Amino acid sequence: MATxxxxxxxxxxxxxxxxxxxxxxxxxxxxxxAANPQSSLFAMALGNTSQPLPRAVVEALVEAANRLGDxxxxxxYEDTAGNPRLREAISTHYYEQKIGVKIQPEEIFISDGxxxxxxxxxxxxxxxxxxxxxxxxxxxxxxxxxxxxRPLVYLECTEANGFVPDVxxxxxxxxxxxxxNNPTGVIATYEQLQGFVDYARLHQAVIIFDAVYSPFIRNxxxxxxxxxxxxxxxxxxxxxxxxxxxxxxxxxxxxxxxPETLVIHQTELGELNRLWQVRxxxxxxxxxxxxQYGAIAALSSVGQSECQAIVDYYLENTRLIRGGLESIGLxxxxxxxxxxxxxxxSQGLSxxxxxxxxxESTGIVGVPGNVFGSNGxxxxxxxxxxxxxxxxxxxxSLASFAMEI
Amino acid sequence: MATxxxxxxxxxxxxxxxxxxxxxxxxxxxxxxAANPQSSLFAMALGNTSQPLPRAVVEALVEAANRLGDxxxxxxYEDTAGNPRLREAISTHYYEQKIGVKIQPEEIFISDGxxxxxxxxxxxxxxxxxxxxxxxxxxxxxxxxxxxxRPLVYLECTEANGFVPDVxxxxxxxxxxxxxNNPTGVIATYEQLQGFVDYARLHQAVIIFDAVYSPFIRNxxxxxxxxxxxxxxxxxxxxxxxxxxxxxxxxxxxxxxxPETLVIHQTELGELNRLWQVRxxxxxxxxxxxxQYGAIAALSSVGQSECQAIVDYYLENTRLIRGGLESIGLxxxxxxxxxxxxxxxSQGLSxxxxxxxxxESTGIVGVPGNVFGSNGxxxxxxxxxxxxxxxxxxxxSLASFAMEI
Numbered sequence: 005m006a007t008x009x010x011x012x013x014x015x016x017x018x019x020x021x022x023x024x025x026x027x028x029x030x031x032x033x034x035x036x037x038a039a040n041p042q043s044s045l046f047a048m049a050l051g052n053t054s055q056p057l058p059r060a061v062v063e064a065l066v067e068a069a070n071r072l073g074d075x076x077x078x079x080x081y082e083d084t085a086g087n088p089r090l091r092e093a094i095s096t097h098y099y100e101q102k103i104g105v106k107i108q109p110e111e112i113f114i115s116d117g118x119x120x121x122x123x124x125x126x127x128x129x130x131x132x133x134x135x136x137x138x139x140x141x142x143x144x145x146x147x148x149x150x151x152x153x154r155p156l157v158y159l160e161c162t163e164a165n166g167f168v169p170d171v172x173x174x175x176x177x178x179x180x181x182x183x184x185n186n187p188t189g190v191i192a193t194y195e196q197l198q199g200f201v202d203y204a205r206l207h208q209a210v211i212i213f214d215a216v217y218s219p220f221i222r223n224x225x226x227x228x229x230x231x232x233x234x235x236x237x238x239x240x241x242x243x244x245x246x247x248x249x250x251x252x253x254x255x256x257x258x259x260x261x262x263p264e265t266l267v268i269h270q271t272e273l274g275e276l277n278r279l280w281q282v283r284x285x286x287x288x289x290x291x292x293x294x295x296q297y298g299a300i301a302a303l304s305s306v307g308q309s310e311c312q313a314i315v316d317y318y319l320e321n322t323r324l325i326r327g328g329l330e331s332i333g334l335x336x337x338x339x340x341x342x343x344x345x346x347x348x349x350s351q352g353l354s355x356x357x358x359x360x361x362x363x364e365s366t367g368i369v370g371v372p373g374n375v376f377g378s379n380g381x382x383x384x385x386x387x388x389x390x391x392x393x394x395x396x397x398x399x400x401s402l403a404s405f406a407m408e409i
Numbered sequence: 410m411a412t413x414x415x416x417x418x419x420x421x422x423x424x425x426x427x428x429x430x431x432x433x434x435x436x437x438x439x440x441x442x443a444a445n446p447q448s449s450l451f452a453m454a455l456g457n458t459s460q461p462l463p464r465a466v467v468e469a470l471v472e473a474a475n476r477l478g479d480x481x482x483x484x485x486y487e488d489t490a491g492n493p494r495l496r497e498a499i500s501t502h503y504y505e506q507k508i509g510v511k512i513q514p515e516e517i518f519i520s521d522g523x524x525x526x527x528x529x530x531x532x533x534x535x536x537x538x539x540x541x542x543x544x545x546x547x548x549x550x551x552x553x554x555x556x557x558x559r560p561l562v563y564l565e566c567t568e569a570n571g572f573v574p575d576v577x578x579x580x581x582x583x584x585x586x587x588x589x590n591n592p593t594g595v596i597a598t599y600e601q602l603q604g605f606v607d608y609a610r611l612h613q614a615v616i617i618f619d620a621v622y623s624p625f626i627r628n629x630x631x632x633x634x635x636x637x638x639x640x641x642x643x644x645x646x647x648x649x650x651x652x653x654x655x656x657x658x659x660x661x662x663x664x665x666x667x668p669e670t671l672v673i674h675q676t677e678l679g680e681l682n683r684l685w686q687v688r689x690x691x692x693x694x695x696x697x698x699x700x701q702y703g704a705i706a707a708l709s710s711v712g713q714s715e716c717q718a719i720v721d722y723y724l725e726n727t728r729l730i731r732g733g734l735e736s737i738g739l740x741x742x743x744x745x746x747x748x749x750x751x752x753x754x755s756q757g758l759s760x761x762x763x764x765x766x767x768x769e770s771t772g773i774v775g776v777p778g779n780v781f782g783s784n785g786x787x788x789x790x791x792x793x794x795x796x797x798x799x800x801x802x803x804x805x806s807l808a809s810f811a812m813e814i
Contacts, residue, residue: 052485062478065699066471072659073467080457080658116521116696123692127556147691151532253485254477254698286552287528291521292697293659294470 022143025375029359036363046368046398048325048386051186051343053253055317057298058310061250064301068294079293084284086114086259087296090303094259097303098244102219105231111263113280114299116256116291118216118245123148125212125241125260126178127283128276133177138169140187140376140383142214145180154178161188162379167337167346168192171203179204181230182214184221187376187385188346189338191226197233204239208269211240216258219249219315221341237263241276248318248343248389250302250311255295318343321388321395328399329386337383345386346373358384366401427548430780434764441768451773451803453730453791456591456748458658460722462703463715466655469706473699484698489689491519491664492701495708499664502708503649507624510636516668518685519704521661521696523621523650528553530617530646530665531583532688533681538582543574545592545781545788547619550585559583566593567784572742572751573597576608584609586635587619589626592781592790593751594743596631602638609644613674616645621663624654624720626746642668646681653723653748653794655707655716660700723748726793726800733804734791742788750791751778763789771806 029049037045057065071077085091091109099107115121122144126135135149139158149156157176159169167188172179181200183192204211213230221228230240245258264274290296301307319340326336326345335348347370349358355372362368362384373383388395434454442450462470476482490496496514504512520526528549531540540554544563554561562581564574572593577584586605588597609616618635626633635645650663669679695701706712724745731741731750740753752775754763760777767773767789778788793800 050486054483054485056480056483057474057477059478062474065474065477069462069467069470069474072462072470072656073464075461078459078461078656080459080656081455082659117694119694120692144691151688151691251477251483251485254487256694256697283556286549286556287525289522289524289661292661292700294699295697 022147022375025372028356029369029371032360032363033369036367040367044367044397044401046366046390046394046401048388048390048394048398049369049371051248051387051389053248053251053389054391055251055314057251057255058302058307058314060301060304060307060310061298064297065294068297072294082290082293082296084289085281086112086290087293087300090114090257090296090300091259093300093303094244097308099229099231103229103232105229107231107261108264111261111277113260113262113284114290114296115243115258115260115288117247117252118214118243118258119144120288121243121258121260122180122212122214123151124283124288125243125280126152126154128279129178129210134175135178135180136172136176137180138182138185139378140167140373140380141180142182142186143376145182145212145214146377158377160379161185163337163348166190168196171199175207175209177207177209179209179211180214181211182217184217184339184342185344186214186217186342187344187371187373187380187383189342189344190346191221191223191339191341194225194227194233197227197230197236201230201233201235201239205235209239210266210268211236213240213242215242216245216248217342218244219311220319220343222319223339223341226341231261231263237265239266241266246299246302249315250299250307251314252295252299252302255292255298257291257295257299317392318388321390321392324395324399325386325388328402332402332405343388345388347384347386349382349384353382355381355383358382366398366405368398368401427552427780430777433761434774434776437765437768438774441772445772449772449802449806451771451795451799451806453793453795453799453803454774454776456653456792456794458653458656458794459796460656460719462656462660463707463712463719465706465709465712465715466703469702470699473702477699487695487698487701489694490686491517491695492698492705495519495662495701495705496664498705498708499649502713504634504636508634508637510634512636512666513669516666516682518665518667518689519695519701520648520663520665520693522652522657523619523648523663524549525693526648526663526665527585527617527619528556529688529693530648530685531557531559533684534583534615539580540583540585541577541581542585543587543590544783545572545778545785546585547587547591548781550587550617550619551782563782565784566590568742568753571595573601576604580612580614582612582614584614584616585619586616587622589622589744589747589749591619591622591747592749592776592778592785592788594747594749595751596626596628596744596746599630599632599638602632602635602641606635606638606640606644610640614644615671615673616641618645618647620647621650621653622747623649624716625724625748627724628744628746631746636666636668642670644671646671651704651707654720655704655712656719657700657704657707660697660703662696662700662704722797723793726795726797729800729804730791730793733807737807737810748793750793752789752791754787754789758787760786760788763787770810771803773803773806 161167218228246252373380623633651657778785
């Protein structure tokens with residue numbers, strides 16, 4: 005008789021920690037609300053989207069629904085790797101026309117958003133592979149590694165390095181990178197990413213590049229895809245998503261790019277790509293067909309211009325709230341090329357102390373930075389993905405705030 | 410430096426076998442088509458649906474799309490365990506009203522169809538757990554076990570036992586059962602399922618019960634949920650799906666029920682349920698919100714009556730094609746409570762020989778039964794999920810067929 009220990013149980017400790025911090029956040033908000041029933045609350049904690057779906061996407065969803073309701077045009081299963089027209093649209097309208105790199109449709113797998121893709125991709129690799137994640141990090145990279153019970157190495161991101169880490173000092177097999185970063189909002193230069201690509205090629209490591217915020221990049225000299233960096237086609241997997249720039253958080257469509265030229269020790273050309281195709285056929289039969297039709301529409305020229313307006317809206321939010329924070333002397337790290345603001349706590353306060361002080365003084369609710377890792381201590385993450393009116397009122401509240409800083 | 414062997418590589422052999430059989434099927438079809446350009450082909454190989462979405466579902470999809478396109482009613486992320494109204498609807502309209510068992514909404518997790526749920530659920534269990542699958546079996550149960558690199562035990566299903574297996578002779582930890590069965594179409598009695606539940610409780614095993622075809626059951630004395638069997642709430646996980654009875658193969662909505670009372674060695678009450686909740690939060694954020702709204706509509710009273718018509722349609726298909734096969738002396742196993750017909754090859758032919766003979770004599774395309782396991786040798790699976798006109802023409806073709814049987 006085999007042991008009955010649960011495989012997922014090892015994860016509970018970490019997840020409980022994150023849940024505990026969030027529960028503390030929500031209960032502190034309740035305390036504040038009870039004590040200040042007249043005051044406004046400005047919810048800037050979660051990365052949830054506020055802007056409606058583009059018209060082009062709504063029209064595509066309605067058309068798809070009607071088509072599926074008609075016996076003449078009904079279709080059943082989609083391809084498990086994703087709708088071929090969507091894979092083609094990402095290849096052409098996203099990679100070729102927006103980024104300027106050549107990725108074949110066959111190298112693109114459609115996923116139900118980035119969340120599952122960034123974690124599930126670890127199934128490709130051997131159980132003893134060592135994983136490097138940024139500190140602070142988006143929690144899924146760390147949690148997915150804990151779930152897989154793999155050794156974990158931290159890439160230190162601090163004020164000293166502008167929150168862009170150096171390459172690992174030890175040998176690692178899998179490197180998670182996310183730029184524009186969540187939670188810090190910073191972007192990486194060509195040179196910085198080239199360092200990681202060179203490291204990966206030297207050590208036969210694979211970079212898993214989370215590019216979900218890349219449509220927020222406005223700097224012209226910043227890579228928006230890892231594949232803009234020389235050699236990345238040989239060592240990097242890229243994860244994209246329609247969530248934030250096309251309002252698909254609820255519709256759940258993303259993608260995972262695995263170049264045919266990505267080869268690691270003991271594998272053949274295209275083998276990782278083929279294995280992922282097999283994995284799709286067994287464990288995942290693609291996201292909802294209607295959502296994929298919506299994604300195709302988001303990449304049409306009309307859809308892209310509507311999505312551009314959504315991104316512009318959030319970036320203006322970012323500019324406004326960052327301006328408000330800086331005007332009262334708070335230091336904000338990270339670039340303006342992201343919907344997140346990474347605020348340094350005033351007067352050496354801890355993340356939690358600063359969270360409470362900002363809430364009590366202004367009604368603004370952020371996320372204590374230590375949730376994202378030890379290097380997040382002393383920082384707070386604010387999301388600018390909310391409504392403009394909320395942001396403007398939060399800025400007013402900041403202006404009238406007599407915090408001793 | 411860790412090894413770079415790929416975790417998924419061990420699977421390729423088996424998957425290649427299944428793909429090879431299917432490729433042989435399609436290439437044989439091409440050979441037939443080239444040699445008989447005037448003849449009709451009756452595609453009854455795949456379990457793909459042909460009937461359009463119910464009107465109630467289409468209307469819900471259109472309404473949801475418009476709501477998501479309006480800034481006043483837009484919503485972002487759904488709950489990762491699924492839309493609370495859908496969990497409530499499955500609890501009330503499916504389990505309580507249709508089956509007559511009490512399952513709490515908190516015990517139901519919404520998935521992107523059954524396919525991912527039946528495989529991913531293995532993540533709950535220890536790596537050395539022994540898995541039992543029926544032979545023949547729906548391939549995902551076996552492939553998911555190979556992916557997880559777990560020991561595999563076969564539960565023999567043959568003509569002698571009417572394709573319903575005995576409980577394992579050895580100690581196993583996880584038992585996959587599927588009734589109405591794919592590929593054989595047979596159903597299990599209360600007594601047969603009680604035997605498995607008793608076994609599971611005695612050995613602290615967990616049954617993963619695939620109930621996706623249960624809405625096709627018309628026999629009144631046949632369990633449509635494992636939870637109709639005494640003690641199952643302590644040892645069974647059930648997987649459901651909207652795919653076949655509500656035409657959701659492309660929309661991708663299913664569910665996974667993990668009772669709070671399901672406890673295995675060294676775990677607490679509700680622990681498997683909580684671990685799955687945690688796993689959802691990290692690796693899966695639910696299927697498309699619009700598809701979940703569609704599923705809620707499928708469980709409304711109007712939706713249910715439209716879905717009933719879809720099931721009736723497929724069951725009439727089953728009756729017609731089975732009648733046609735039996736009228737020419739072919740033996741069909743399995744009940745009429747399923748959209749699959751499991752045909753015994755005539756004259757001791759192999760699955761492959763019979764596949765070719767049926768194709769060349771009638772134009773009917775099935776799946777050679779040996780794809781589903783060694784006990785499938787000598788059988789062919791036909792799907793009745795197609796259009797009525799295809800089925801009727803196939804029956805005519807059978808009637809005029811002078812096969813020597």
